[in-house]
Amino acid sequence: MTIDERIEKLTRQQEASDQRQKALDESIGELVPIGRRTDERLDRLTERQEAQAMTVELHGRDMREWTAKVEPLIVNLADAMTRLAKITESHEHRITHLEGGAQA
Numbered sequence: 001m002t003i004d005e006r007i008e009k010l011t012r013q014q015e016a017s018d019q020r021q022k023a024l025d026e027s028i029g030e031l032v033p034i035g036r037r038t039d040e041r042l043d044r045l046t047e048r049q050e051a052q053a054m055t056v057e058l059h060g061r062d063m064r065e066w067t068a069k070v071e072p073l074i075v076n077l078a079d080a081m082t083r084l085a086k087i088t089e090s091h092e093h094r095i096t097h098l099e100g101g102a103q104a
Contacts, residue, residue, distance in 0.1 A: 001009075
């Protein structure tokens with residue numbers, strides 16, 4: 001193979017390599033906007049996740065505050081119901097006694 005043939009062969013190889021590189025550059029150029037959009041979407045999703053986490057945290061705090069306020073009311077209600085049940089039982093015994101039934 002002569003030097004001219006070698007140079008011609010190298011030139012063709014270089015041209016083919018240049019075409020492949022150009023195709024790769026174009027492909028990368030098409031992927032860059034996709035990557036940016038993906039990054040933007042990921043940023044938005046991260047922001048939404050952080051906002052949701054904050055919302056859950058605030059709801060949890062509100063629930064603890066509500067529970068602290070309502071729990072004593074529930075205890076008082078339960079006590080009142082117990083007292084009312086005892087009063088009801090006492091009145092039933094009294095009515096039974098007044099009607100001539102067995103004494104309690």
